[in-house]
Amino acid sequence: MKTRITELFGIRYPIQCGGMLWLATPELAAAISNTGAMGNLTSGNYNSADELRAAIDRTRDLTPHPFIVNITTMPSIRLPLALLQNFFRVCCEKQVKAIEIAGAPVDTFLGAEFLPMAKQAGVKVLHKVGTVKHALHAEKVGYDAVTVAGFEEGGFPHKDNVSTIILVPKVVEAVNIPVLAAGGMADGKSLAAALALGADGIMMATRFLATKESGVHSNIYQTLLEKNETDTALQLQKLLQGFGLQVRALRNDIMRRIEAIEAVDGDLAELLPLISGERARKVWQNGNIEEAMLTIGQSVGRIQDIPSVAELIPRMVREAEAALQKALARTKAN
Ligand SMILES: Cc1cc2nc3c(=O)[nH]c(=O)nc-3n(C[C@H](O)[C@H](O)[C@H](O)COP(=O)(O)O)c2cc1C
Numbered sequence: 001m002k003t004r005i006t007e008l009f010g011i012r013y014p015i016q017c018g019g020m021l022w023l024a025t026p027e028l029a030a031a032i033s034n035t036g037a038m039g040n041l042t043s044g045n046y047n048s049a050d051e052l053r054a055a056i057d058r059t060r061d062l063t064p065h066p067f068i069v070n071i072t073t074m075p076s077i078r079l080p081l082a083l084l085q086n087f088f089r090v091c092c093e094k095q096v097k098a099i100e101i102a103g104a105p106v107d108t109f110l111g112a113e114f115l116p117m118a119k120q121a122g123v124k125v126l127h128k129v130g131t132v133k134h135a136l137h138a139e140k141v142g143y144d145a146v147t148v149a150g151f152e153e154g155g156f157p158h159k160d161n162v163s164t165i166i167l168v169p170k171v172v173e174a175v176n177i178p179v180l181a182a183g184g185m186a187d188g189k190s191l192a193a194a195l196a197l198g199a200d201g202i203m204m205a206t207r208f209l210a211t212k213e214s215g216v217h218s219n220i221y222q223t224l225l226e227k228n229e230t231d232t233a234l235q236l237q238k239l240l241q242g243f244g245l246q247v248r249a250l251r252n253d254i255m256r257r258i259e260a261i262e263a264v265d266g267d268l269a270e271l272l273p274l275i276s277g278e279r280a281r282k283v284w285q286n287g288n289i290e291e292a293m294l295t296i297g298q299s300v301g302r303i304q305d306i307p308s309v310a311e312l313i314p315r316m317v318r319e320a321e322a323a324l325q326k327a328l329a330r331t332k333a334n
Pocket residue numbers: 017018019020021023042044070072102128149152153154155156182183184185203204205206207209295296297298299
């Protein structure tokens with residue numbers, strides 16, 4: 001499968017793993033990259049530039065293939081601006097294949113010198129966007145590609161609640177740089193649909209969470225198999241208003257407590273401990289699914305097994321090719 005994204009990344013299949021705090025580690029990134037897709041190393045897993053440097057080296061020990069480094073550019077106490085800037089510098093110094101920015105644009109948040117720095121190092125930079133306006137900005141300031149995420153996605157979708165099927169063709173028609181479709185992508189049928197909408201590939205995360213190599217607790221795997229597309233909820237619209245974002249996570253006790261606090265404009269001091277990344281980190285390992293905000297997308301409704309990534313990727317590619325051929329054959333037959 002050759003597209004502008006396989007060419008940009010130098011990979012075999014136009015499928016990328018999205019950033020996943022605590023889960024997109026060297027081991028998962030390398031396993032995905034070894035299949036011919038694009039693994040993701042999430043910088044937020046680390047507390048210093050040196051730790052990220054070591055993680056990049058570790059990933060390179062595990063795969064000769066390219067991978068992308070996620071930098072989530074949002075105000076954070078644990079990950080202050082200076083550290084995010086250093087993460088970006090490390091990626092350039094190490095000449096990783098690509099950086100995935102999620103949040104505020106590099107040019108305004110990290111600084112005007114950062115996109116030229118990446119260009120000079122030969123590092124491709126993508127921005128994850130949830131609106132046409134942000135895609136246009138990314139193209140204008142020199143990003144190499146955009147990832148367009150509809151509000152089906154797990155994590156932090158844009159507040160406008162526009163679905164992937166609307167947003168992807170709008171962005172494809174608005175920009176000339178390559179486009180990855182995200183939000184609701186889970187199998188070969190969604191890959192085929194994204195290609196039909198004009199995207200150059202897909203990015204997905206919930207589906208990669210539901211693979212053997214994500215290494216989460218067996219309760220999490222069981223939950224991913226049992227939950228369906230109505231079991232996630234959008235929340236934190238008030239807290240994240242200033243960023244134009246909200247969160248999509250699994251409906252559970254913590255989400256109901258968050259909802260109650262938001263409904264009465266409750267105290268930030270009450271909210272912050274509930275949404276802390278530390279809680280999620282523990283739950284991925286101990287499997288107590290009621291105890292943290294677990295960012296999971298509507299695509300959970302399309303997950304019926306826990307394959308290895310080496311099984312998942314070729315299966316998706318086969319399914320996508322068959323889906324495209326079947327669609328054509330069906331319409332011709334009628
Ligand atoms: C478990 C999990 C953790 C995530 N952590 C991050 C993160 O640290 N940074 C980020 O930019 N996006 C994060 N996301 C969002 C994904 O990168 C991606 O945008 C989204 O999940 C795509 O939708 P899908 O889940 O339907 O595939 C996370 C998603 C999941 C499922």
